Amino acid sequence: MFEERRARREANHAFEKGEGVTRYCMQQKMIAIGDDYWIDNDAGDHVYKVNGKVMRARRTYHIEDPQGHRVATVQSRPMRVKDSMAIDDAEGHRVAVVKKAMVSPVRDRWRIKQEDGVDLTVEGNVLDHEYTIERDGYKIAEVSKKWFRVRDTYGVDIGPDTDHTTVLAAAVAIDSMAHPGD
Numbered sequence: 224m225f226e227e228r229r230a231r232r233e234a235n236h237a238f239e240k241g242e243g244v245t246r247y248c249m250q251q252k253m254i255a256i257g258d259d260y261w262i263d264n265d266a267g268d269h270v271y272k273v274n275g276k277v278m279r280a281r282r283t284y285h286i287e288d289p290q291g292h293r294v295a296t297v298q299s300r301p302m303r304v305k306d307s308m309a310i311d312d313a314e315g316h317r318v319a320v321v322k323k324a325m326v327s328p329v330r331d332r333w334r335i336k337q338e339d340g341v342d343l344t345v346e347g348n349v350l351d352h353e354y355t356i357e358r359d360g361y362k363i364a365e366v367s368k369k370w371f372r373v374r375d376t377y378g379v380d381i382g383p384d385t386d387h388t389t390v391l392a393a394a395v396a397i398d399s400m401a402h403p404g405d
Contacts, residue, residue, distance in 0.1 A: 235362045243383035247391060249273075249398075250376055262286075262379075262391060271388075273395055282308070284395050286388065295392045297399070308396035310389060318389055319343075321396040335393050343393070349401045352377040356390060364390045 238244060246265040262271040269289050276283040282299040295318070296311045307322035317338050324334040324344075333345035335356070343363070347354025356364040363385045368377045381390050 231360050238362045238365070238380075238382050241380075244380045245387065246370075247379045247381070247387075248371070248376060249379055249391075249394065271391060282399055284399070286392055286395065295388050297392050297396045299399075306400050308400060310392045310396065312388075319393065321393050321400070323400065333397060335389075337389070345393075345397065349397055352398075354397075356393070358385075364394075366394055 247270065248263045248265070248267075250260040258275050260273050261269045262273065264270050271294065272287045272289070272291075274285040274287055276285065281301055284297040285293050286295040286297065287293050293313050295313065296315070298309050298311070300307045300309055300320070307320055309317060310319045310321065312318050319335050319337045321333065321335050324332045333349065335343035335345065337343065341358050344357050345354055346357070347366075352366055352368045354366050355362050356366075363382045365380045366377060367380075370378045379391060379394050381387050
């Protein structure tokens, strides 16, 4: 158990130092469904486009590559007791479901239930875009506004051996659920 804790601490420390981490720049969902925005890498290149769909019964966002090919869909799941959003891959297969797990006065807790793989936990201040995503206690992503001076912009750092599309789609889903009226 001590060895596992040490390995986790070393891996999280390596993440903090930026070893193998990819940084993306995202805009906070600003007005309503129907807004489109780009997800850029740290060099400022457009990597994904978030295409909000209007005139639908459910909140729907298509995540596309720069050529316009869909790589994921994030869609609300109406008629659920708890607010949740599903993430589907380009072929329409369910990859994960994002839902709020627990309400706490100090921090929000969310869960990303993956169809094939270990569930991910989300902890921190989701409303202010200051949270981490972990798999089995290992930090795999961090969302933060601290690197940006531009209003309504936040960064997503994703570690190695992590599905970037799923993490970015989860960030879109969390933003949509945490700021439903924006």
